[in-house]
Amino acid sequence: MILKGRAFKFGDDISTDHIAPGRYFHLRTNLPELAKHVLEDADPEFAKKVQKGDIIVAGRNFGLGSSREHAPRIIKIAGVSCILAKSFARIFFRNAVNIGLPLLECDTDPIDDGDILEIDLEKGLVKDLTKGIEIQATPLPKFMLNIIEDGGIEDHILKYGDFKLED
Amino acid sequence: MGKTIAEKILSEHAGKDVKSGDLIIARVDVAMVQDGTGPLAVEAFNRMKLKALANPERSILFIDHAAPSPRKELSNAHKILREFADKYGAALSEVGEGICHQRLVEDFVKPGDVVVGADSHTCTSGALGAFATGMGSTDVAIAFGLGKVWMKVPETHRFVLKGKMPGGVFAKDLILYIIGMIGADGATYKAMEFEGEVIENMSMESRFTLTNMAVEAGAKTGLIATDETTRAYLRERNRESDFREIKPDPDAVYEKTYEIDVSGIEPQVSFPHTVDNTRPISEAKGVKIDQVYIGTCTNGRIEDLRIAAEILRGKKVAKGVRLIVIPASRNVYLKALKEGILEVFVEAGGAVLSPGCGPCVGIHQGVLADGEKVLSTQNRNFKGRMGNPNAFIYLASPATAAATAIKGEIADPREYL
Numbered sequence: 001m002i003l004k005g006r007a008f009k010f011g012d013d014i015s016t017d018h019i020a021p022g023r024y025f026h027l028r029t030n031l032p033e034l035a036k037h038v039l040e041d042a043d044p045e046f047a048k049k050v051q052k053g054d055i056i057v058a059g060r061n062f063g064l065g066s067s068r069e070h071a072p073r074i075i076k077i078a079g080v081s082c083i084l085a086k087s088f089a090r091i092f093f094r095n096a097v098n099i100g101l102p103l104l105e106c107d108t109d110p111i112d113d114g115d116i117l118e119i120d121l122e123k124g125l126v127k128d129l130t131k132g133i134e135i136q137a138t139p140l141p142k143f144m145l146n147i148i149e150d151g152g153i154e155d156h157i158l159k160y161g162d163f164k165l166e167d
Numbered sequence: 168m169g170k171t172i173a174e175k176i177l178s179e180h181a182g183k184d185v186k187s188g189d190l191i192i193a194r195v196d197v198a199m200v201q202d203g204t205g206p207l208a209v210e211a212f213n214r215m216k217l218k219a220l221a222n223p224e225r226s227i228l229f230i231d232h233a234a235p236s237p238r239k240e241l242s243n244a245h246k247i248l249r250e251f252a253d254k255y256g257a258a259l260s261e262v263g264e265g266i267c268h269q270r271l272v273e274d275f276v277k278p279g280d281v282v283v284g285a286d287s288h289t290c291t292s293g294a295l296g297a298f299a300t301g302m303g304s305t306d307v308a309i310a311f312g313l314g315k316v317w318m319k320v321p322e323t324h325r326f327v328l329k330g331k332m333p334g335g336v337f338a339k340d341l342i343l344y345i346i347g348m349i350g351a352d353g354a355t356y357k358a359m360e361f362e363g364e365v366i367e368n369m370s371m372e373s374r375f376t377l378t379n380m381a382v383e384a385g386a387k388t389g390l391i392a393t394d395e396t397t398r399a400y401l402r403e404r405n406r407e408s409d410f411r412e413i414k415p416d417p418d419a420v421y422e423k424t425y426e427i428d429v430s431g432i433e434p435q436v437s438f439p440h441t442v443d444n445t446r447p448i449s450e451a452k453g454v455k456i457d458q459v460y461i462g463t464c465t466n467g468r469i470e471d472l473r474i475a476a477e478i479l480r481g482k483k484v485a486k487g488v489r490l491i492v493i494p495a496s497r498n499v500y501l502k503a504l505k506e507g508i509l510e511v512f513v514e515a516g517g518a519v520l521s522p523g524c525g526p527c528v529g530i531h532q533g534v535l536a537d538g539e540k541v542l543s544t545q546n547r548n549f550k551g552r553m554g555n556p557n558a559f560i561y562l563a564s565p566a567t568a569a570a571t572a573i574k575g576e577i578a579d580p581r582e583y584l
Binding site for chain 2: 013015017018021022023025026027028029030041060061064065066067068069070073087089090091094095098099141143152153154157158162163165167
């Protein structure tokens with residue numbers, strides 16, 4: 001899977017409260033509406049600026065906090081094709097894999113806001129086309145790639161009626 | 168090779184010997200959602216064409232986050248959960264019954280269980296010697312329907328806690344201190360196992376406060392071996408037969424071991440906007456506070472309300488401060504009622520509300536104004552957490568919260584005990 005898009009940079013410790021703020025709790029049953037507020041408390045303009053295929057590039061511990069699966073879902077609905085971060089909080093990472101939103105851990109310092117990136121998901125290779133550099137990310141384990149390639153765990157279960165995962 | 172608590176419980180539930188790093192399909196004993204995450208789980212359950220619950224009595228839908236409902240969209244969300252519970256025979260915890268994590272430890276979770284919840288603080292039940300972890304709505308929908316989840320067996324970080332807890336210092340201070348020390352991602356993906364003389368002498372209620380906040384260090388769960396304190400807690404809940412011994416092997420392999428002497432720890436306060444931004448009370452005193460909240464799955468238990476009431480008895484909340492008190496469950500509420508504790512809060516000038524998550528969720532019951540500061544006994548202080556990104560959240564123990572309510576600024580509880 002090759003993904004290409006423009007980088008949107010964020011800092012460390014972007015929580016699920018930044019991504020899907022609690023004051024919009026009542027919109028959790030209306031994801032397209034909730035997606036209009038995606039990442040609002042980190043960048044109030046993000047939802048307006050983001051375009052299909054764009055890539056979130058963040059620092060440490062992206063997605064910490066609540067287990068709300070709405071957070072990766074509205075990032076995906078907003079059109080984001082992949083998230084790169086120095087590290088992810090565990091539940092967010094798991095939820096992203098489960099809903100088929102690609103994400104990779106790598107050194108994100110060399111990437112600047114607005115850079116055009118091309119990502120080879122299988123190899124975990126990130127190319128910054130703007131800067132002409134390559135960054136090796138930690139590749140995803142095979143079973144996680146399988147879930148993402150199946151379109152998420154829902155489609156995986158629909159397809160097999162059970163888990164069919166290999167490490 | 169010996170096993171950690173996590174490896175032992177997960178080996179039982181994978182039906183084979185497993186060690187840290189293994190990908191497993193684990194059998195689930197208890198699965199739950201709450202009103203914030205439940206509707207999405209119901210949708211996922213339906214989209215996956217799942218037909219029935221693998222374990223109806225231990226599939227639970229909790230209405231606690233926005234309960235009673237403050238607006239029609241959430242009333243409709245509650246209705247989705249009630250209809251699902253009714254259709255499939257799942258357990259339903261209604262408005263006023265309390266916060267999911269408190270109700271789970273009171274009535275549902277047994278030592279040795281695997282518990283998955285669509286709520287990050289599901290790790291609370293780990294103090295009962297259960298492998299309890301937060302997951303997404305879709306994971307729990309699968310656990311509802313198939314009775315299993317995919318999981319990686321985590322490595323374990325062991326926290327050996329030595330010495331004697333000083334007066335005025337509580338489990339909340341201890342866990343804030345630990346998170347301040349290792350950072351908000353200090354235990355990401357790991358299990359945290361707590362042990363040592365401090366744990367041996369600690370009440371079950373305080374142990375829940377420790378494991379509740381494991382996720383604030385990034386951990387998959389927090390675990391404590393079972394002992395006579397666990398047994399006594401289950402006995403009090405009329406379910407002593409649920410007790411079983413859960414402990415790590417003496418030669419278990421830990422990725423890291425921390426030895427911490429608690430004797431010199433002061434009361435702790437987490438400053439905005441991250442939990443690991445902790446300071447000792449001596450460096451936190453004097454910050455003017457607009458609202459104090461005592462409650463939540465972290466610190467809304469009877470022990471918490473007792474200590475806060477001890478400090479507030481016969482005193483008044485400072486002018487200009489709102490005190491909100493919410494018992495974590497109906498059981499806690501009734502106990503506090505019978506012990507005269509709620510009377511103390513009301514006479515001091517506090518507002519006592521019905522069991523639930525309260526203002527911690529950010530949708531009702533005490534949303535802050537721009538620029539306001541709150542000191543809360545909850546577990547999180549992220550920007551926007553309590554409904555307003557322009558407000559400031561400080562975290563502390565119920566004793567510090569009570570002292571702060573009296574003084575109107577962050578205060579040292581040791582001056583009042």
